[in-house]
Amino acid sequence: MRQPFSRALFCAGAATLALAGCGGSSTPSSSGAGAQTGTSDPDLSGPAASLTGAGSTFDQPFFTRAFYDYNQKDSGVTITYASIGSGGGIAQFQAQTVDFGASDVPMKASEIAAAKGGTVLQVPVALGGEAISYNLAGVAGGLHLTGTVLAQIYLGQIKKWNDPAIMSLNPGIILPSQAITVIHRSDGSGTSYIFTNYLSTVSPPWSSGPGTGKTVNWPVGLGGKGNEGVAGLVKQVAGSIGYVELAYALQNNFTFAAIQNAAGQWVQPTLATVAADAAQKPAVSSTDFSIVNEKGSTSYPISGYSWVLVYEKQTDTTKGTALVKVLDWLTHAGQADAQAVDYVPLPANIQQLARTTLQQIVDSAGTQLLK
Amino acid sequence: MTGGRDRRRLTRHLRLGDRAYRRVLQGFGVFVLVIFVAVGATLFIQAWPAFKHSGPGFVTGTTWDPSHAIYGAVPFIAGTLFTSAIGLALAIPIGIGAAIFLAEYAPRRISGALGMLVELLAAVPSVVYGLWGFLVLGPIFQNTIEPRLSWLPFAHGAPLPVGLLLAGVILAVMVLPTIVAVTRDLANAVPATSREAVFGLGGTRWQMVRTAVLPAIRTGVVGAVVLGLGRALGETMAVTFVIGNTNAVPNSLIAPAQTMASLIANEFTEATEPFHASALLGIAVLLLVIAVIVNALARLLVWSVSREVRETV
Numbered sequence: 001m002r003q004p005f006s007r008a009l010f011c012a013g014a015a016t017l018a019l020a021g022c023g024g025s026s027t028p029s030s031s032g033a034g035a036q037t038g039t040s041d042p043d044l045s046g047p048a049a050s051l052t053g054a055g056s057t058f059d060q061p062f063f064t065r066a067f068y069d070y071n072q073k074d075s076g077v078t079i080t081y082a083s084i085g086s087g088g089g090i091a092q093f094q095a096q097t098v099d100f101g102a103s104d105v106p107m108k109a110s111e112i113a114a115a116k117g118g119t120v121l122q123v124p125v126a127l128g129g130e131a132i133s134y135n136l137a138g139v140a141g142g143l144h145l146t147g148t149v150l151a152q153i154y155l156g157q158i159k160k161w162n163d164p165a166i167m168s169l170n171p172g173i174i175l176p177s178q179a180i181t182v183i184h185r186s187d188g189s190g191t192s193y194i195f196t197n198y199l200s201t202v203s204p205p206w207s208s209g210p211g212t213g214k215t216v217n218w219p220v221g222l223g224g225k226g227n228e229g230v231a232g233l234v235k236q237v238a239g240s241i242g243y244v245e246l247a248y249a250l251q252n253n254f255t256f257a258a259i260q261n262a263a264g265q266w267v268q269p270t271l272a273t274v275a276a277d278a279a280q281k282p283a284v285s286s287t288d289f290s291i292v293n294e295k296g297s298t299s300y301p302i303s304g305y306s307w308v309l310v311y312e313k314q315t316d317t318t319k320g321t322a323l324v325k326v327l328d329w330l331t332h333a334g335q336a337d338a339q340a341v342d343y344v345p346l347p348a349n350i351q352q353l354a355r356t357t358l359q360q361i362v363d364s365a366g367t368q369l370l371k
Numbered sequence: 372m373t374g375g376r377d378r379r380r381l382t383r384h385l386r387l388g389d390r391a392y393r394r395v396l397q398g399f400g401v402f403v404l405v406i407f408v409a410v411g412a413t414l415f416i417q418a419w420p421a422f423k424h425s426g427p428g429f430v431t432g433t434t435w436d437p438s439h440a441i442y443g444a445v446p447f448i449a450g451t452l453f454t455s456a457i458g459l460a461l462a463i464p465i466g467i468g469a470a471i472f473l474a475e476y477a478p479r480r481i482s483g484a485l486g487m488l489v490e491l492l493a494a495v496p497s498v499v500y501g502l503w504g505f506l507v508l509g510p511i512f513q514n515t516i517e518p519r520l521s522w523l524p525f526a527h528g529a530p531l532p533v534g535l536l537l538a539g540v541i542l543a544v545m546v547l548p549t550i551v552a553v554t555r556d557l558a559n560a561v562p563a564t565s566r567e568a569v570f571g572l573g574g575t576r577w578q579m580v581r582t583a584v585l586p587a588i589r590t591g592v593v594g595a596v597v598l599g600l601g602r603a604l605g606e607t608m609a610v611t612f613v614i615g616n617t618n619a620v621p622n623s624l625i626a627p628a629q630t631m632a633s634l635i636a637n638e639f640t641e642a643t644e645p646f647h648a649s650a651l652l653g654i655a656v657l658l659l660v661i662a663v664i665v666n667a668l669a670r671l672l673v674w675s676v677s678r679e680v681r682e683t684v
Contacts, residue, residue, distance in 0.1 A: 057640070084640065085639075085640025085641050086640075086641050086643060087639070087640060087641050087642045087643045087648060088640060090643060103643075104641075105643070111643070179529060181529070181531070186611070186616030186629075186637045187637045187638060187640065187641065188437075188637070188638045188639075188640065188641030188642055188643075188647075189641055190641070196438075210436075210438070211438050211439065212438065213437060213438025213644060214437075214438075214641045214643065214644070215437040215438065215638055215641070215642075215644065215647070216436065216437070216438045217434060217435065217436035217438070217439070217441075217618065218617075218618070221617070222531065222533060222615045222616065222617060222627050223615065223616025223617060223618075223627075223629075223637070224616065225611055225612075225616065225636075225637060229612075232505065232506075233532070233533070236509060236510060236513070236532045237513075237531060237532060
């Protein structure tokens with residue numbers, strides 16, 4: 001956390017306002033392996049259309065950049081995205097006031113049943129990981145944590161940094177006898193969902209206790225609003241620990257812990273290790289979407305997708321054609337824009353899955369729209 | 372007698388304008404009422420599923436667990452009332468004191484400049500107070516103020532850069548301008564003859580303030596405090612920055628907590644769990660009810676104070 005917090009706040013604020021302005025200063029090391037974007041741009045020319053979408057704030061920096069980019073390539077198509085949160089995005093998509101929705105957690109069967117436009121298709125569009133950041137004087141980096149210990153910390157069972165459970169994982173580090181202050185998100189978020197999903201997967205007491213959700217009943221700790229809120233608290237409270245989106249952590253040069261993955265390896269969160277984790281589950285779907293703690297020696301275990309929601313049957317052929325084209329581009333060549341703002345590009349097998357899903361979209365005559 | 376007819380026509384004309392004017396004003400009055408009722412009714416209808424789901428537990432429960440569809444509002448009611456109480460406890464004496472100084476003691480030039488500064492304080496957006504509280508005041512509270520408060524009966528726990536006390540202090544800063552500005556204007560409106568009467572009897576300045584100014588402005592000051600309380604109860608952005616956002620009933624003056632308004636601001640955008648959005652609207656209904664109750668109590672206070680004043684006169 002070498003950059004001043006005010007800068008981080010400014011970046012976050014600027015990102016919500018307009019363009020993802022801070023991507024330009026991001027670390028060059030982020031362009032690692034796993035960046036398998038589409039090989040060539042498909043033919044993007046087509047009839048003019050104006051598309052609207054709403055939902056997840058997580059997707060916003062990526063979408064802003066990607067949709068601007070798309071408009072540069074095909075000026076006839078403009079896409080307006082309102083980052084009003086997944087809840088609002090789902091509601092507007094259900095009511096058909098937007099052409100597509102975006103949600104950090106796929107729509108549940110009950111939510112799909114309430115959608116007015118018929119069958120809903122859900123496409124993984126962005127991939128992200130969570131970094132475990134901490135503020136411990138004298139421990140600049142290299143802290144090792146397992147999922148079980150992380151769960152015990154967040155359950156309030158491990159209260160001090162020199163607890164034997166943490167010491168045994170970090171033989172080379174002198175840990176102070178300092179109280180641990182747990183920091184979590186106070187706003188409902190997909191980030192919290194992925195994090196609690198991970199804790200539930202690795203820890204039975206967490207699973208039967210607070211459980212998995214965008215807003216859970218945190219047993220201990222302080223809440224910060226947004227990544228910048230969590231980061232600000234971690235910076236100000238000595239002895240604190242918190243989880244932040246990987247993109248945010250990379251752009252602000254945070255120190256973060258290495259986590260032990262399912263194969264027993266210690267893994268740092270990077271674009272490559274998150275992509276390696278996601279690639280382990282090619283058959284991800286809107287009903288089986290969890291990708292935390294996957295196998296593989298280089299997999300970083302705390303990761304998850306964000307989803308785009310779209311109706312299978314498009315009543316307006318022109319609009320529908322433009323929509324599938326945009327989404328196909330977004331999940332292939334457009335992933336380069338995800339990487340530019342430190343999101344993890346979708347692995348090749350997931351890009352293929354996105355295309356197969358988009359090929360199911362038809363117009364009212366039953367003609368497949370993605371050629 | 373053309374003059375009489377003219378006058379009659381004129382009065383008829385006036386009466387028509389009068390009536391139209393009256394109708395328009397009536398319309399505006401009704402409009403305000405309609406807005407209030409519409410907001411209240413819409414909130415209640417939307418909140419009804421959560422009320423039905425949680426039963427009386429919605430108002431008496433202390434657990435807020437959206438992922439298990441358990442909704443209890445006590446932590447947030449407590450957080451709202453505690454922060455507002457701390458804010459007013461600090462702002463009332465300071466505010467009235469500052470206003471009396473501005474109106475009765477300060478030289479005219481200082482009084483004008485200070486008065487303008489106070490009014491400027493009211494114009495600062497709340498998010499700025501929040502940022503300032505979080506970045507500047509928070510560390511001072513954690514490192515300097517809170518460690519020195521441990522002798523107080525309800526100030527145990529680890530010092531943090533966020534919490535009830537800090538939120539209360541930020542609220543005090545935010546309601547201060549309202550109380551100062553209104554009280555100062557009230558004091559300035561006290562007739563000079565009242566003051567001269569006290570001086571004429573050989574009274575000091577302090578005796579003059581106590582016997583001529585303060586009794587005369589009492590009811591107005593209560594009104595100013597109610598205005599400030601309204602702002603404190605509903606303040607969202609600044610509080611969200613500095614309260615700590617912990618969904619539990621605070622057990623200490625310096626513990627992290629959550630208010631009703633900050634909870635709604637925090638959770639509404641991603642409220643996709645069953646009954647979650649509805650429960651948040653339920654919190655909004657409770658906040659509205661609490662605001663109405665507090666206003667009614669304040670009016671009762673004004674009424675009893677003014678009756679007392681009438682009786683003593």
